[in-house]
Amino acid sequence: MKKNKQSGMSVIVQNTTRMVEGLIFLFGIYLTVYGHLTPSGGFSGGIVFACVFILMTLAFGKNSVLKFLGKTTAYIFNCSAALLFLIIAACGCLFNGAFFSNFLEKMFPSANFRIFSAGLIPVYNIIIAVNIAAGLFMVFIILAVRRVVEINGKRRLISTELFDKTERKR
Amino acid sequence: MVYTLCFVLFVIGLYGVTCKKNIVKIILGFLIMEYSINLFLILLGWRKNGVVPVVEPDTIMQCFAIKSVDPFPQAMVLISIVTGLGILILMVALAIRLYQRYGTFDITEMNRLKK
Amino acid sequence: MSNLSLFISIPAGLAFFIPMVSRRIKWFPDIACSVTTFILFLLSLQTLNQQFIYEMGGWPTPMGIVFVLDGFSCMMLIIVNLIGFIVSLFSVDYIEKIYTSKLRYYSLLLLVITGINGVILAGDFFNMFVFLELALIASYALVGFGCGAKDLEASFKYMVINLLASYFILLAIALLYGKFATVNMAHTIALMQQYGKDNIVIFAFVLFLVGFGTKAAIVPFHAWVPDAYTSAPAPISALLAGGIIKGLGIYVLMRLTYNIFGMSPLISNLFICFGIISIVVGVLMALGQWNFKRLLAYHSISQMGYIMLGFGLGTPLGILGAVFHLLNHSLFKSLLFLNSGSVEYETGILNLKKLGCLSQKMPVTAASSLIASFSISGIPPFNGFWSKLIIIVAAVQAGRPFSALWAVIGSILTLASFAKIQRYVFFGSGEKFDENSTKNIKEIPSLMKMSVLILAILCTLGGFLAIGGVNGVFGPVVNSLSGGTGQYIEEVLGK
Numbered sequence: 001m002k003k004n005k006q007s008g009m010s011v012i013v014q015n016t017t018r019m020v021e022g023l024i025f026l027f028g029i030y031l032t033v034y035g036h037l038t039p040s041g042g043f044s045g046g047i048v049f050a051c052v053f054i055l056m057t058l059a060f061g062k063n064s065v066l067k068f069l070g071k072t073t074a075y076i077f078n079c080s081a082a083l084l085f086l087i088i089a090a091c092g093c094l095f096n097g098a099f100f101s102n103f104l105e106k107m108f109p110s111a112n113f114r115i116f117s118a119g120l121i122p123v124y125n126i127i128i129a130v131n132i133a134a135g136l137f138m139v140f141i142i143l144a145v146r147r148v149v150e151i152n153g154k155r156r157l158i159s160t161e162l163f164d165k166t167e168r169k170r
Numbered sequence: 171m172v173y174t175l176c177f178v179l180f181v182i183g184l185y186g187v188t189c190k191k192n193i194v195k196i197i198l199g200f201l202i203m204e205y206s207i208n209l210f211l212i213l214l215g216w217r218k219n220g221v222v223p224v225v226e227p228d229t230i231m232q233c234f235a236i237k238s239v240d241p242f243p244q245a246m247v248l249i250s251i252v253t254g255l256g257i258l259i260l261m262v263a264l265a266i267r268l269y270q271r272y273g274t275f276d277i278t279e280m281n282r283l284k285k
Numbered sequence: 286m287s288n289l290s291l292f293i294s295i296p297a298g299l300a301f302f303i304p305m306v307s308r309r310i311k312w313f314p315d316i317a318c319s320v321t322t323f324i325l326f327l328l329s330l331q332t333l334n335q336q337f338i339y340e341m342g343g344w345p346t347p348m349g350i351v352f353v354l355d356g357f358s359c360m361m362l363i364i365v366n367l368i369g370f371i372v373s374l375f376s377v378d379y380i381e382k383i384y385t386s387k388l389r390y391y392s393l394l395l396l397v398i399t400g401i402n403g404v405i406l407a408g409d410f411f412n413m414f415v416f417l418e419l420a421l422i423a424s425y426a427l428v429g430f431g432c433g434a435k436d437l438e439a440s441f442k443y444m445v446i447n448l449l450a451s452y453f454i455l456l457a458i459a460l461l462y463g464k465f466a467t468v469n470m471a472h473t474i475a476l477m478q479q480y481g482k483d484n485i486v487i488f489a490f491v492l493f494l495v496g497f498g499t500k501a502a503i504v505p506f507h508a509w510v511p512d513a514y515t516s517a518p519a520p521i522s523a524l525l526a527g528g529i530i531k532g533l534g535i536y537v538l539m540r541l542t543y544n545i546f547g548m549s550p551l552i553s554n555l556f557i558c559f560g561i562i563s564i565v566v567g568v569l570m571a572l573g574q575w576n577f578k579r580l581l582a583y584h585s586i587s588q589m590g591y592i593m594l595g596f597g598l599g600t601p602l603g604i605l606g607a608v609f610h611l612l613n614h615s616l617f618k619s620l621l622f623l624n625s626g627s628v629e630y631e632t633g634i635l636n637l638k639k640l641g642c643l644s645q646k647m648p649v650t651a652a653s654s655l656i657a658s659f660s661i662s663g664i665p666p667f668n669g670f671w672s673k674l675i676i677i678v679a680a681v682q683a684g685r686p687f688s689a690l691w692a693v694i695g696s697i698l699t700l701a702s703f704a705k706i707q708r709y710v711f712f713g714s715g716e717k718f719d720e721n722s723t724k725n726i727k728e729i730p731s732l733m734k735m736s737v738l739i740l741a742i743l744c745t746l747g748g749f750l751a752i753g754g755v756n757g758v759f760g761p762v763v764n765s766l767s768g769g770t771g772q773y774i775e776e777v778l779g780k
Contacts, residue, residue, distance in 0.1 A: 038224065039224070043248060043251075043252055075304065076305060079301045079302070079304055079305050080301075080305065082297075082301040083298060083301045083302055083305075086294055086297060086298045086301070087298075089294070090290075090294055092342070093288065093290075098290075098339065098340055098341055098342055098343045099288075099290035099294070099339075099341050099342065100341050100342040101342045101343045102342065132252075139259050142263070143259075143262065143263060143266065180456070184449075187445065187449060193441075196445065200448060200452075203452050204452065207452060207455050207456055207459060210456070210459050211459045211462070214459065214462060214463045240466075243462070246411055246462075246468075249411075249415060250455065253415065253418045256418075256422055257418070257422060257448065260422060260425060260426065260444070261444065264425075264429065264437060264440060264441050264444065265441075267432060267437050268434075268437050268438065268441060271432075271433070271434040271437060272434060272438075280434075280438045280441075281438075282434055282435050282438065283435050283438055283439060283512055283515070283516070
């Protein structure tokens with residue numbers, strides 16, 4: 001049976017991935033949103049999100065994922081999440097507090113052990129998860145995704161982004 | 171003692187960094203060193219017969235503060251792991267680029283700066 | 286102003302904002318970076334003569350994260366932000382011509398400045414470590430910025446040595462946490478005075494010495510300096526020499542020695558020994574180099590030896606000389622690296638044997654290079670002379686005349702190698718150039734000229750300004766360091 005090299009792995013892997021990837025994504029959301037009540041928070045949730053995208057790239061080939069989350073989109077998510085983190089942290093200054101103060105807790109105090117308690121901490125968790133997911137997936141695209149190009153008349157397999165973005169001009 | 175084993179792991183990582191010629195083995199040596207320091211930090215917070223540092227609706231705070239495992243090293247190690255991840259990514263990217271330029275992973279052959 | 290968090294939030298925010306906006310607007314990163322670093326410099330000037338702490342998130346001191354500002358931090362902030370401003374002015378034209386990717390350069394530069402500001406202001410060990418790693422990772426990427434084979438090799442060597450040092454520092458922080466159960470610096474000092482020092486604390490201090498000594502380019506740990514400085518882009522070499530080895534190396538080492546662990550005769554002897562060896566080794570190895578930047582890198586090691594000597598003496602006059610030499614060294618060494626960048630921008634050559642007779646075609650560069658060479662050799666009215674004089678007088682007063690002798694010998698040999706540079710690069714006979722290759726060489730563009738002129742003027746007037754204002758400018762610095770452990774605890778915990 002001829003296997004098309006361009007589109008990822010075999011049929012079994014693709015079917016299993018289709019069944020499982022939504023559940024992994026849901027697990028990542030659970031880890032992130034409950035980060036102020038149970039162990040792990042933004043970092044671990046972000047890594048699980050990045051793993052979902054990497055799994056999809058491995059199983060279905062790179063074009064299926066790069067259509068909706070290319071390098072530019074991931075970069076924009078990364079930078080804007082980091083900026084949003086800093087802006088919300090700086091907003092703490094405005095409410096008579098210091099730089100990172102938890103102003104939502106001061107404005108809307110709430111009971112413990114509920115999902116909407118602890119003020120700003122769930123918000124920070126979600127922002128960090130987006131940041132790390134975009135960042136790790138961008139690293140994966142840059143380091144591991146390759147394409148076939150013609151160099152000096154021969155077909156070679158090189159990594160797409162690492163080749164000559166930053167060079168001396170001479 | 172357990173802390174001595176952490177230092178043994180640290181020295182193994184140090185051996186990997188200083189005495190090996192392949193770049194990938196140097197990177198693995200750094201990883202082992204980083205794991206050993208993170209392990210040391212977490213083990214510092216252990217308390218005998220301790221409980222998980224998660225507060226539930228029916229805990230008494232004084233007993234909890236005496237009995238629970240120290241949560242501060244856990245927060246430090248979380249940040250340290252993420253920092254180590256960033257360093258690892260940069261090292262691997264450098265290793266890939268070095269391979270493209272020199273054609274080998276052997277560091278004894280990369281001495282064009284001396285010429 | 287009382288908001289110390291602006292020093293880290295402004296450059297970090299801009300570092301993430303630049304890539305998003307600059308794909309449409311091409312001129313945005315240059316102007317934004319220069320304006321922002323100028324604003325940071327003005328903010329740091331405003332913190333002069335103040336002393337306070339800033340608690341993050343409103344959490345009180347021994348529990349929460351604090352930023353501490355005292356005399357020494359204030360002076361380091363001024364130095365680092367000034368060098369950051371000058372480097373970003375210089376980079377506007379330099380990166381345009383020689384490298385292809387401007388956005389990444391500016392983001393990384395702003396992240397380095399964020400990291401160094403964070404290290405200078407941090408009031409607890411772990412926060413300092415995180416900002417240290419941030420600054421260093423950005424600098425590993427910047428040193429290998431032109432991705433040729435030699436640049437990447439230099440960046441890898443720099444990275445391995447500094448990463449080893451960083452892990453030693455993390456191990457020392459873990460040991461101190463295991464002993465005292467706190468990472469806050471002032472709380473650690475209080476507990477250390479209560480419980481005394483035993484072997485773990487001494488081991489942690491030795492690990493800190495090795496780790497931060499590597500970052501400060503002191504002699505047993507100087508192996509990364511020549512390769513990293515040679516392959517980095519010229520403004521980054523200036524930032525390395527003026528910001529990183531000072532803010533991340535000498536500043537933290539002196540804070541640990543004077544305020545936290547306490548100065549003792551053994552440590553004093555050790556520092557003086559390291560200082561003298563650095564002076565001599567740096568200058569001797571520089572005499573045989575023919576690459577312009579490599580020679581300047583070895584001289585960086587030697588001048589760091591002067592600063593270690595000054596700090597190691599332990600007397601207030603020694604500390605004054607060392608801090609003054611910190612300020613002067615960042616001014617004249619950055620000026621020298623920017624001049625080498627100008628020469629490379631115009632001619633593309635850094636080998637001394639192939640250059641010559643550039644003083645007619647590049648008068649501004651030649652004049653500023655002459656001023657900087659006089660400063661570094663210690664010739665009278667320029668600023669290097671005053672700081673070296675204070676260090677030598679302090680050494681004689683503290684009863685160590687041999688150190689003063691080695692310092693003077695080092696100064697004479699420095700003069701010899703800078704005479705070599707001046708003869709070969711600017712005032713030679715020029716028979717190695719033929720007319721075809723020299724007719725395109727002209728003076729550097731105006732923004733680069735402006736940054737070089739600012740540094741040259743500060744070098745010339747620096748001596749007189751400081752002599753006039755010794756007590757006002759340097760008084761708080763000396764007080765904060767020589768006050769020892771008690772002063773630091775009172776600053777942080779007493780408020």
